[in-house]
Amino acid sequence: xxxxxxxxxxxxxxxxGDADMRAIRALGEPPVDYPRHGVLRREGEAPRHIYLLxxxxxxxxxxxxxxxxxxxxxxxxxxxxxxxxxxLARAADTLNALTPVSVSRxxxxxxxxxFASSPRFAASMFLSVQRERVALMDRLAAVGRTSAxxxxxxxxxxxxxxxxxxxxxxxxxxxxxxxxxxIGDHLGLTAVHVNxxxxxxxxGALIARNRQRIELLDLARLRxxxxxxxxxxTQDPGWLLGNGAA
Amino acid sequence: xxxxxxxxxxxxxxxxGDADMRAIRALGEPPVDYPRHGVLRREGEAPRHIYLLxxxxxxxxxxxxxxxxxxxxxxxxxxxxxxxxxxLARAADTLNALTPVSVSRxxxxxxxxxFASSPRFAASMFLSVQRERVALMDRLAAVGRTSAxxxxxxxxxxxxxxxxxxxxxxxxxxxxxxxxxxIGDHLGLTAVHVNxxxxxxxxGALIARNRQRIELLDLARLRxxxxxxxxxxTQDPGWLLGNGAA
DNA sequence: CGTGCATTTGAGAAGAATCAATGCCCGTGG
DNA sequence: CCACGGGCATTGATTCTTCTCAAATGCACG
Numbered sequence: 001x002x003x004x005x006x007x008x009x010x011x012x013x014x015x016x017g018d019a020d021m022r023a024i025r026a027l028g029e030p031p032v033d034y035p036r037h038g039v040l041r042r043e044g045e046a047p048r049h050i051y052l053l054x055x056x057x058x059x060x061x062x063x064x065x066x067x068x069x070x071x072x073x074x075x076x077x078x079x080x081x082x083x084x085x086x087x088l089a090r091a092a093d094t095l096n097a098l099t100p101v102s103v104s105r106x107x108x109x110x111x112x113x114x115f116a117s118s119p120r121f122a123a124s125m126f127l128s129v130q131r132e133r134v135a136l137m138d139r140l141a142a143v144g145r146t147s148a149x150x151x152x153x154x155x156x157x158x159x160x161x162x163x164x165x166x167x168x169x170x171x172x173x174x175x176x177x178x179x180x181x182x183i184g185d186h187l188g189l190t191a192v193h194v195n196x197x198x199x200x201x202x203x204g205a206l207i208a209r210n211r212q213r214i215e216l217l218d219l220a221r222l223r224x225x226x227x228x229x230x231x232x233x234t235q236d237p238g239w240l241l242g243n244g245a246a
Numbered sequence: 247x248x249x250x251x252x253x254x255x256x257x258x259x260x261x262x263g264d265a266d267m268r269a270i271r272a273l274g275e276p277p278v279d280y281p282r283h284g285v286l287r288r289e290g291e292a293p294r295h296i297y298l299l300x301x302x303x304x305x306x307x308x309x310x311x312x313x314x315x316x317x318x319x320x321x322x323x324x325x326x327x328x329x330x331x332x333x334l335a336r337a338a339d340t341l342n343a344l345t346p347v348s349v350s351r352x353x354x355x356x357x358x359x360x361f362a363s364s365p366r367f368a369a370s371m372f373l374s375v376q377r378e379r380v381a382l383m384d385r386l387a388a389v390g391r392t393s394a395x396x397x398x399x400x401x402x403x404x405x406x407x408x409x410x411x412x413x414x415x416x417x418x419x420x421x422x423x424x425x426x427x428x429i430g431d432h433l434g435l436t437a438v439h440v441n442x443x444x445x446x447x448x449x450g451a452l453i454a455r456n457r458q459r460i461e462l463l464d465l466a467r468l469r470x471x472x473x474x475x476x477x478x479x480t481q482d483p484g485w486l487l488g489n490g491a492a
Numbered sequence: 493c494g495t496g497c498a499t500t501t502g503a504g505a506a507g508a509a510t511c512a513a514t515g516c517c518c519g520t521g522g
Numbered sequence: 523c524c525a526c527g528g529g530c531a532t533t534g535a536t537t538c539t540t541c542t543c544a545a546a547t548g549c550a551c552g
Contacts (some may be wrong), residue, residue: 013333062387064473070387084383086486087259087376089478092383109485115369116488119362122372126361129375130333136382137330137338141308141316144389144434148508179530188390193508195532211517227310232335239355240332242362394540425498439540441500457549 005104006054006078006166013127013237020121023114028052028104040095040103041082047091049105051081056101057177060093061185071186072136074098074159074178078166080106083129099177123240131233138229143188146227151187152197153226156207160216173208173215251350252300252324252412259373259483266367269360274298274350286341286349287328293337295351297327302347303423306339307431317432318382320344320405320424324412326352329375345423369486377479384475389434392473397433398443399472402453406462419454419461 010016010024031054034040040051043063051058058075060082072093075081085091086108115122142151159176163169180198181191189197201207206222208215216222256262256270277300280286286297289309297304304321306328318339321327331337332354361368388397405422409415426444427437435443447453452468454461462468 062383062475064387064391065475066392066473068387068391068473070383070390072383072386084376084379087373087479087483088380089480092380092475092477112369112485113488115372115486116365119365119368122365122368123358123361126368126372126375127333129372129379130330133330133375133379133382134334134338136379136386137308137316137318140318140382140386140389141310141314143386144316145310145314146312180532181530190509191531192510192533196508199532227312227314229308229311229338231338233333234335237333239358240361242359426500427498436541437499438501438542442540445500 005052008166009078009080009128010121010124012124012131013233014120014124014241016120016124020114020118023118023121027106027110027114029106031102031104033100033102034097036097036100038097038101040097040101041091043092043094044090047082047085047088047108049107050083050086050111051095051103051105053077053079053081054102054104057098058101058103059096059098059178059182059186061096062093069185070188071182073132074186076159076162076166077168080128084132098182119241123237127234127237127240134231138231142227148187148189148193148197149200150225150227151189152183152194152201153206153222154228155183155187156214156216157219157222157226157228173213176212176214178212251298254412255324255326255374256367256370258370258377259479260366260370260487262366262370266360266364269364269367273352273356273360275352277348277350279346279348280343282343282346284343284347286343286347287337289338289340290336293328293331293334293354295353296329296332296357297341297349297351299323299325299327300348300350303344304347304349305342305344305424305428305432307342308339315431316434317428319378320432322405322408322412323414326374330378344428365487369483373480373483373486380477384477388473394433394435394439394443395446396471396473397435398429398440398447399452399468400474401429401433402460402462403465403468403472403474419459422458422460424458 005025007021007024016024040058053075055077058081059071060073060075061069061071063069081095081103082091082093085093115125142154160169160174163174168174179191180194184191184194187194198209202209206218208217251271253267253270262270286304299321301323304327305317306319306321307315307317309315327341327349328337328339331339361371388400406415406420409420414420425437426440430437430440433440444455448455452464454463
């Protein structure tokens with residue numbers, strides 16, 4: 001296994017011991033690379049693995065019968081991909097490389113073995129999935145109830161925050177290696193309209209744009225147009241280990 | 247504790263042994279009733295419990311800064327409520343009684359104790375949450391990428407299916423104790439437009455409506471306008487217990 | 493038999509989609 | 523070195539779905 005795996009997401013809720021961390025390192029297969037537009041897994045396939053994203057961006061998308069696409073999550077390095085389909089006979093989402101990516105496959109059996117043997121790992125994963133669910137709830141609220149400009153602003157803030165957490169964003173903005181069509185598929189808009197909204201944001205001096213590089217110029221105003229909630233994660237999840245005030 | 251608790255959701259993925267089922271029965275506090283419009287828990291509060299819905303319907307909603315509301319889930323009897331906020335310092339969603347309801351509160355500590363001591367229960371809950379996440383993905387796709395009529399059709403089909411699974415729907419339709427405004431908040435539409443869409447569905451003989459009673463007249467056509475995916479859950483989640491082909 | 497919530501209907505406005513061109517960047521091959 | 527082509531981005535003109543505002547109706551409940 002490679003060293004320097006981005007494992008920050010595994011311990012975001014609970015610190016894990018050395019044994020658990022070693023087990024996590026041993027979970028994944030050797031890294032595999034995919035080019036941009038490569039497909040890690042197609043929806044409809046029987047899910048046999050999940051994936052740890054080592055580098056690059058991956059979009060998880062659902063296809064509708066009419067051919068429309070909804071990108072349900074933009075994954076950044078460190079994310080675990082494909083976990084939602086663990087409960088299904090056939091995967092719900094397609095995993096698309098938005099950039100060249102490197103991933104480590106994790107067989108479901110390996111994941112399950114660790115889940116069954118380490119309550120701490122199980123609790124950690126359980127909370128992570130709940131966190132993903134909250135993110136999805138917030139996105140549903142944004143798509144269902146906010147304007148195009150609010151959705152774009154929320155996306156930019158979300159990416160900025162997540163890239164920072166993963167140590168991938170500088171102070172001078174970040175690369176956003178995603179086409180406007182993909183942004184549209186993520187936000188429930190057309191590519192044309194995404195373009196117009198970006199123009200609005202630039203004209204209003206909320207952001208600056210240079211090719212795919214985005215700089216957030218006015219965080220306060222962006223936050224206010226985005227209607228985005230800030231969610232603080234629990235500080236004391238000990239109760240999930242049986243320690244809590246039961 | 248009351249007998250005849252609706253516990254079907256606990257074992258939807260994995261059969262649980264007698265000991266686990268007994269422990270689950272012991273999880274909840276004595277039932278509490280709320281009137282229609284009652285609030286089980288408000289967003290922003292520190293989450294200290296989850297809730298098992300014994301009877302009635304509950305809406306879980308997120309409030310946006312502008313006052314708009316998104317109902318992220320319509321809960322039916324047997325559902326576990328408020329679990330997504332387990333990972334947060336302050337609850338993300340408000341739990342609103344859509345009808346008079348009866349719920350049993352479950353302290354997080356009790357849940358955590360069982361989660362930590364029974365890998366089978368933990369695995370079961372983990373898969374249930376993933377299933378909720380998939381449902382949310384599908385709804386995001388519907389709200390982001392389908393027309394108003396498709397969303398309403400999808401909602402009706404979803405409710406019909408879930409009520410059937412809980413043994414609460416007859417062949418002559420079902421009661422839908424929800425205002426058109428609430429339906430709008432669930433689907434990202436206005437109440438006015440929900441009304442117009444219902445008219446369309448009735449005029450097209452897709453459904454019949456009598457006060458709040460809904461009858462699905464033409465399932466095939468409803469399915470085709472709804473653009474809704476059918477999701478089969480995994481038949482063999484044994485790998486999550488460490489049994490799988492690791 | 494009011495009173496209040498919910499539904500229904502109409503008219504007009506608005507936000508976003510659609511359709512259609514054009515332009516730009518960049519890699520490729522002559 | 524430059525012409526060519528493909529994928530994206532950009533912009534304009536127009537259409538359409540859905541929202542907004544407003545008013546009337548209907549139904550349940552005290």
